[in-house]
Amino acid sequence: MGEQIMSELRALLFDVDGTLAETEEVHRVSFNAAFADAGLDWIWSVDMYRQLLAVTGGKERILHYLDTYRPEFQRPAALAEFIAGLHQAKTRIYTETVARGGVPLRPGVRRLLDLARADGLRLAIATTTTPDNVTALLKASIAPDAESWFEVIAAGSMVPRKKPAPDIYFYAMEHMGLRPEACLAFEDSENGLLSARAAGLKTIVTVSDYTQGHDFTSAALLLDHFGEPGQPFQVLSGDAGGATYTDLALLQRVHADA
Numbered sequence: 001m002g003e004q005i006m007s008e009l010r011a012l013l014f015d016v017d018g019t020l021a022e023t024e025e026v027h028r029v030s031f032n033a034a035f036a037d038a039g040l041d042w043i044w045s046v047d048m049y050r051q052l053l054a055v056t057g058g059k060e061r062i063l064h065y066l067d068t069y070r071p072e073f074q075r076p077a078a079l080a081e082f083i084a085g086l087h088q089a090k091t092r093i094y095t096e097t098v099a100r101g102g103v104p105l106r107p108g109v110r111r112l113l114d115l116a117r118a119d120g121l122r123l124a125i126a127t128t129t130t131p132d133n134v135t136a137l138l139k140a141s142i143a144p145d146a147e148s149w150f151e152v153i154a155a156g157s158m159v160p161r162k163k164p165a166p167d168i169y170f171y172a173m174e175h176m177g178l179r180p181e182a183c184l185a186f187e188d189s190e191n192g193l194l195s196a197r198a199a200g201l202k203t204i205v206t207v208s209d210y211t212q213g214h215d216f217t218s219a220a221l222l223l224d225h226f227g228e229p230g231q232p233f234q235v236l237s238g239d240a241g242g243a244t245y246t247d248l249a250l251l252q253r254v255h256a257d258a
């Protein structure tokens with residue numbers, strides 16, 4: 001029987017969109033504003049965007065939209081540059097929107113970050129979104145110095161393959177010098193869960209507005225949100241041991257469970 005590697009919990013690796021905050025609706029509105037500013041009649045409805053989120057990465061998502069829904073669109077010769085320009089415009093709109101505030105953290109996120117920092121747990125970000133988007137959200141929704149709370153902010157095209165590939169999680173752990181056994185990942189989507197699991201990480205999932213109905217079979221614990229003392233979470237699958245909100249004891253329990 002191989003020796004079971006039992007590491008202590010050293011680090012928490014957080015996804016961003018849908019996990020730290022319900023940002024995808026702001027992304028969707030920003031995409032539509034960029035399309036309109038470019039004189040394009042592309043409008044991504046909520047239902048359309050829910051489908052498009054199967055593809056991670058905004059530039060990849062735009063190409064997927066053209067391939068799948070707009071075969072008639074007269075593609076410019078320099079298509080990659082055209083898409084990159086649209087995406088840069090979208091990112092500017094998104095970051096300006098987020099910087100104005102009004103995109104709150106999801107329940108329990110701030111409390112969990114504060115508990116982790118007080119306990120000496122190391123923190124990292126592992127996200128598909130563009131780094132500028134992370135900066136805008138952390139500064140506006142957590143604290144002006146919040147970027148320094150995270151040892152690594154692994155984001156977007158820092159890796160060759162986006163989620164569901166594990167690359168972004170490997171990148172974060174490599175920069176922290178940690179093995180997956182010493183970490184927990186936090187995600188909101190099927191692609192994110194697949195990515196974290198492929199990197200060998202136990203993962204807690206908090207379902208978000210756009211990821212209801214995804215396959216979360218391999219989640220160590222599935223919740224509707226992290227909960228607060230006065231706002232109990234709902235356990236959708238897994239064993240929270242009777243806890244009604246996420247605290248370090250629950251994280252330690254999930255991490256220790258086989």
Ligand code: XBP
Nearest residue numbers: 016017027056057058127128129130
């Ligand atoms: C979510 C994504 C991103 C965002 C849009 O990332 O897949 O593509 O939807 O951001 P995660 P960009 O859940 O891993 O945080 O347009 O910058 O890609």
Ligand code: MG
Nearest residue numbers: 015017018188
């Ligand atoms: Mg996400």
